[in-house]
Amino acid sequence: LHFCYEAGPTGYGLCRQLVELGHRCDVVAPSLIPKRPGERVKTNRRDAVTLARLLRAGELTGIWVPDAVHEAVRDLVRVRSSASEDLRKKRQQLLSFLLRHGRVFSGRKNWGPAHARWLAAQKFDHPAQQIVFQDQVDVITDAQNRLERLDA
Template sequence: MFTERTSVGLDVHARSVAAAAIDGVTGELVQAKLTPSHEHIRSWIQELPGPAAVTYEAGPTGFGLYRHLTAAGVRCLVAAPSKLQKPSGDRVKTDAKDAVHLARLLRLDEITAVAIPSADQEAARDLVRAREDCRGDLTSMFRLAAG
């Protein structure tokens, strides 16, 4: 059950973050364009009427933001992208709309969260992926040289 006053949706990218917050008491919607700095995101969230809960989609940026926010005492859910309900009728997709949609789903308690790996597990997974990428690159180079 959603108990926080403010629900926050973040559309996180490597170079920018679209943020939307819905105040459960007043219904006010606040939107912002943030840098991907964890400190910047946390400070913006802490300026909102609290307490706040946050969600963002799992993706290539990893789970560092989740760890940073939870360490600061902010409840954070990392949403499974394949389990998100899609907004009906709206064919124009923007980062800002995605952030608002995430905030609304969080407010309705409709987020299916992914399991968060430990920092060590995530680092090991990244290492394995990098190794596999190198192996694929080497195989391609050998095929080109032999061809």
């Protein structure tokens, strides 16, 4: 038997299982599946029939299926990238909050030791603002710790 399915959020586990059982399996990128003009209605049955016909005709091109190790490393890279982006956004939110309240660091660069000392010295008159400030600082600390754990 020769199987194929569209690449998607379910990953490559099914393909690896089928190959282990001795079957051929192709994972096909949805963007590489030929479509007729006007064919917009998608149903599982219609898609399965279309894939079977195209596979039999040899008109499908499979994509590279990573082994479990490659997929695990890919997942790690993605989560590390996401953590880095999250830290960047949290830092930007804190800087925007400080700017809205007229607080601008006059040192050379943000997020260095001098900036950390400056942040630690910030005090707000209104308790709600102090809570928001401290929460944002704590969130940044957590995000930095997360990134360090992923880099370890």
